[in-house]
Amino acid sequence: MSKTGVIMLVHTALHRAEQAIRHWVKGGCPVIVHIDKKVSAVEHAGFVQSLSDLKEVQFSRRYNCDWGGWALVKATQDAATQLLDTRPDLRHVYLASGACLPMRPVTELCAYLDARPETDFIESSTTSDVPWTVGGLHEERFTLRFPFSWRRHRRIFDFYVKAQQLAGFRRRIPDGLVPHMGSQWWCLTRRTLMAILNDPRRPIYDRYFKRVWIPDESYFQTMARRHSTKIESRSLTLSKFDYQGKPHIFYDDHKELLRRAECFVARKIWPQADALYNTFPEPARTPETLPNPSAIDRVFANAVDRRTLGRPGLYMQSRFPTIDREAVMTAEPYSVLQGFAETFEDFEAWLGQATGADVHGHLFAPDRAHFCDGSAVYMGGLSDQPVLRDYNTKMFLSNLIWNARGTHQAFQFGPDDTQSINWMIAKDTNARISVISGAWIIPLFQSRGEFSDIRGEAARLQQIEHAHLKILRSPFAKARVRVVSLAEFVRSPMDILQTIVDEMSGQPHPPLAQIPRMVDLTGLGAFLQDLRNQGMHPFLTGEFPMSLDTEQSAERPPKPYLVQ
Template sequence: MAKIAFLLLCHKDPDAVIRQAEMLTGAGDFVAIHWDGRAAAAGYDRIRAGLSGNGNVIFTRRRIKCGWGEYSLVQATLEVARVAVDGFPKASHFYLLSGDCMPIKPAEHAHAFLDAGERDYIESFDYFTSGWIKTGMVEERLIYRHFVNERRHKWLFYAMIEAQRRLGLKRALPRGLDMRIGSQWWCLRRQTLEAVLAFIARRRDVARFFRRSWIPDESFFQTLVWHLVPRDQIVARPLTFLVFSDYGMPASFHDDHYDFLLAQDHLFARKISPGAAQLRDRLATLFLSSDTTVSVTGEGRAVHGFLTRQGRSGQRFGPRFWEAAAQIGAGRDLLIVLSRDHGLGRRLVRQVGQVAGIPAYGYLFRDIGVDLPDLGGIETSLVKRHRHRASVLRMIFEHHGSDRLAICMDPDDFTMIRDLVREKSTVRLLSLDLPATPEALRALAIARGLATDQTPGARLAPVLAALKNDLLREAERYRAIDNGCFFCISPQAPEADIAQTLAEFLSVPQDRVQDIVRSRTLFAD
């Protein structure tokens, strides 16, 4: 039966590395660990102490300081490969993993799979014609010399490429090698890995070439295996399931991906999210189980690509999550008191809240002083409240654990109110139809900056006439968006009519609103 030596490249979360190594050796296999030289020495000491009693675990003699895209990743892989080949003479296969990888099949299935044929599993496609690289540089990775890391010294990295291009410093490819490319993650037989190590000992020019190439971990082993192994013994796919975005970023898998991962035609998956503790536990249990029943559909990359496209148009499983959060929510009642007289509006909404037994707030979209609960910072400015109005209201509902909420709004906020009425929740509007007296119109003109206390009456008259017409048009606009829940009361109306309107607005018996109607302070202004 196949015996696997897992080559583990890791740089973080030493406790997770310990659990991973114990799981892998728990099935009778071996683990060789390279702990990044840039990572904390304390983490390395923690791993060595935690695995000191495990005879199936060994460590590299050197810790290479690794950088993304650098030859140092190839060096680290060679380092861990050498100690594994020497230290585990019974290992028949060598499987490269990272600390973010987890098995998605039982160990017995993995052993049986490798026993089924004499093959190496490594992606190996033509470097220049396959189109494997989706974005960014292609031939520039190889033909120019790279001395700095693009991620740490971006300007200098590209300046050096441009300088070499202008000076004609294009370099030749290694003699006798057709460049290949593919995934960094592979599983090779012992004889193949030994052949690779022997080849680079003979051809030091190959190591020198790749030392100054960019992202060589995707071309070094892929090229050498292609030249050292009969083609019919190479399966040009990794046994580790991974998905990249169009921008070259690997997708992460979470707790709800368990069934999805098990259905893929692979032995391991990368990257498992650090926060997916439940998924890691379930996959570890699966790996050490004796159940070898496997149901494979293998549609993972197609599904990911399809859902990615749907997500870009906001249709992945429905609205984007921020759109869903930007809705008040079905089954909730939002009671809006409309009044230009803010003192009157605040008094009424306060009494409405007391009568109906529901949370009530004043002009939260106009008055920064309204005392709102902590909503994660979204409540700290009027601009944020206005921009994220539905989210603000949703969070207030959730804060109080209530399905009903009363607030005040100014009739001038027509666009905002119209948007709220279109929500899936029930929105009720109660308009305080104050008489358009000259005094009220003059106060409105002053509030809108159209007049001052010293504006002569003759000059003010056309302004007041225009304001009166504007109020009439506004009333018509609100009636036009009437969703069956539009109510209006006037101070001049009989108390019985006011009581009936308030009771309907609040959906409470009429006797419960009598105190509001009879209050001498409600319409005191």
């Protein structure tokens, strides 16, 4: 006869709970059933009648159990007391729910426990040692009071917690207790469970835990530490939780996963998972086959990643990205080039020919999106119209990279473009951003406009680019960023261009034999000095070499401009 008894907490899907109970009894385990008081009298009576043929099944006093409430602990205490009083031969007590299903023959579990007669199986860790607490309450769940239901009275719950925190309120933990947490599904020895139930200070401990948050995950876990002589801090019930702390539900298509885990019991089983209920428990295995839940850990970790991160660059209604969680926002690496088209003649055509990439113009220009082929509609139906593009610039860029997968994408950017894309590209690990700071001065230098207008426009563009560079240098930026001033770039353009070409090619590129023709910068040094004299300091351009004017003045006279 088995020396293991079962406590089962039931509140829904009574027909599946009956099926599980019959498995336990068939394996030789007496079962005490607690039926939630929220179950109607008619359903309760029918359920009791359906199990009337099983003499090993008893029913305990009913309580109205809310999620995370004390009643769950009280129901377990009463059921445990009744089971131990009526079955003095038991050595272990296994706590299960109506959604638990034995994966292997119950006799194998009983044999496993019989071989470990002094061992308590209960997940039990201090708050400082667990990473899984969700909801912002860790040690606070033991030092604040929680008289309100988190699910039924959320606003009152949050208000009361905040009020206690502001008032500096802190509960005193009873002497002799070190709070521990863990899964509520445990298997304890008779000796440990009797010691918990008969502890002379139990009224004090019970009164304390009645106002602890989610006491079913801490009461027995803490009390077992007081009385157990040998604890294995793990549950024998396979259960998985998502990133929000909610239990994964096992469906029919999880059958092979559950089989691979070799566990004795699993929860939570979907009530309509007919294939699981018809398959498990499976035939007996060899005695040395031990539970191996880690065999499926990687599958669930990948599922969490797919649920929270999805596929890089793919956005869909069922999983829109969370900004603070996303690191890769696009499908493939791409290049953002700032200041190069202003510095070189026909730069886009040259770069496209050198790398084989699609090199676009200013995709976020005020007038339109300048696609590499000059078309009004690009791959995937992306329009060049600014009103459509700027409705959601992040999705515009993400869709462009996704639709053109397999071909490296590059585009020009500058302070005159739509700036709402700045943070996205800065935080995207796929972005390769190269900036020639201050290159916006070149079109102004070539414009021959009124100097007062040029000075105002230069100040505006510099302010915008300065804000952009602050974002790129932010500790939150994850893109690959290189910034060089116009003055530095003019001194050594070949090295930087070679780096960009290598990066876009995806492999070392042969040394560049030639680079595109640089625009005529004769007179730019004097132009920048005049801006300084007029009170506008173009610090982003760097200290532009005056020697360039001397060397180039013999070949071409400086462009005229007006000074007021």
